[in-house]
Amino acid sequence: QVQLVESGGGLVQAGGSLRLSCVASGRTFSTYSMGWFRQAPGKERGVVAAISRSGGSTYYADSVNGRFTISRDNAKNTLYLQMNSLKAEDTAVYYCAAGGTMAGLTTGSRVDYWGKGTLVTVSS
Secondary structure, eight states, rough: OOOEEEEOOEEEEETTOOOEEEEEEEOOOGGGGEEEEEOOOTTEEEEEEOSSSSSSSSOOOOTTTEEEEEETOOOTTEEEEOOOOOOOOGEEEEEEEEESOHHHHHHOOOOOOOOEEEEEEOOO
16 A cells, blocks of 8 residues: 655746655555646646656656656655646646556556645646
C-alpha cells in the first residue's frame, strides 16, 4: 500500500509560479512511475505530466509543455511539479498518482494509487 499526500496548492495570480509536492509513504516509491493529474470544475480528470521510475523519462500534456516541470527525489520519496507562467485555465485540483508504467499513467488506463488532491487557483 502506498499513500500519497500532496501539498503546495493555493491562490496565485496569472503569470505566477507554484511548486507542488507529493510525499509517498513506504519504501517502494522508486518502483513506481509517477504522475500529476488535474481536474477542473465540470471537466474530466486528465494527465498533466508523468515521470519514469528513475526520472530519466518525462511526459507533458501539450497544454503545459514548456511551462511545467515534473521531477522526483527517490531518496526523499517525493514528487514535484514546478508550475510557471500560470494561466487561469490551469485552475484545478491537482492529484498525485503512482502507476506501474509510464504508458499506463499517460493514458490514465492504469493508476495504482491516488492522492487526495491539492487545489490550485489562478486569478486573471
